[in-house]
Amino acid sequence: MNEIYLNLPLIEWIGYLASTLVFISLSLSSLVKLRIYNFIGSSIFSFYGFYIGALPVGIMNLLIALFNIYYLRFLLFKKERFSLVRANVDDEFLRHYLLYHFKDICRFFPDFNLNFDKRNGQVLLALRDAKVAGVFIVSNNEEGRSEIILDYVTPEYRDYKTGRFLLQKYREQFADVNNNRLVCESNNKTHIRYLKKMGFEQVGEQEYILQM
Known part of the structure; x- marks a missing residue:
């Protein structure tokens, strides 16, 4: 030494x-x-x-x-209890949650707008031990595509468990022959690493697709 x-x-x-x-x-x-x-x-x-x-x-x-x-x-x-809550796109609690985390959300979704297009929108909240761990907002479109408006996990729960849980529940409840592809656009390196970890494949300069 x-x-x-x-x-x-x-x-x-x-x-x-x-x-x-x-x-x-x-x-x-x-x-x-x-x-x-x-x-x-x-x-x-x-x-x-x-x-x-x-x-x-x-x-x-x-x-x-x-x-x-x-x-x-x-x-x-430790054995955590996961649960899923479906929320309305106009839910007051959802808006409060998004406002509270808005600055951090914009790190990964810089184009996210609180007044996002709510038509055909689906909102899933992931709870871990009865605490909100993440929110998943998807717009169901035609041609079997669903565009991810927001896939956000609260900082203290960023260990991939929440993301996997949300994707699994989305597959179980919404995936079918008319809705078999999840699409997400991103240019954030951290978020792209997360998407690839979740099984998304890059198909364009900033577009990533997960086959369901």
């Missing part, structure tokens, strides 16, 4: 790495990702503290790492 890199010992670089990971963890909205980054950072910090003889640093971060393991076990393996 005495090797020198850019005029600093390797052990100091390890300390900076641990600090960076802990800092990044505090900026994450997903509880699972926060715990994972914080666990890695605190584990490295614990090693750093013990190595340089700073026992308070080593012991404290070891305890933080153990707490992260405990909560990660709870977050990853």
Whole structure:
């Protein structure tokens, strides 16, 4: 650990790495990702503290790492109760939810308008342990296509479970021979990664389709 890199010992670089990971963890909205980054950072910090003889640093971060393991076990393996609620496009609660999250929604759907075309619109709300985790708004069109107006998941539930649940329920309740393709347009890298994870295939510059 005495090797020198850019005029600093390797052990100091390890300390900076641990600090960076802990800092990044505090900026994450997903509880699972926060715990994972914080666990890695605190584990490295614990090693750093013990190595340089700073026992308070080593012991404290070891305890933080153990707490992260405990909560990660709870977050990853707890049995959550999912349920689906169908809402009206003019529902007052829906509008309140969209207004509250509007700024974050525009990160992924920059063209989303609260006064979206409500004709033939279907609204599904995903609940996790009785809390609203996401909203799915689709406009059913002709020629077997349904265009996704909004597929938004509340930040703390962005672990793909909510998205899969909504798509599964949409398939069960709305997919048939006259409605067999979900279409979504996006140019946001994070959202595109999510779409591909959900099984969408790119068919145009910004168009993605999921065969149902």
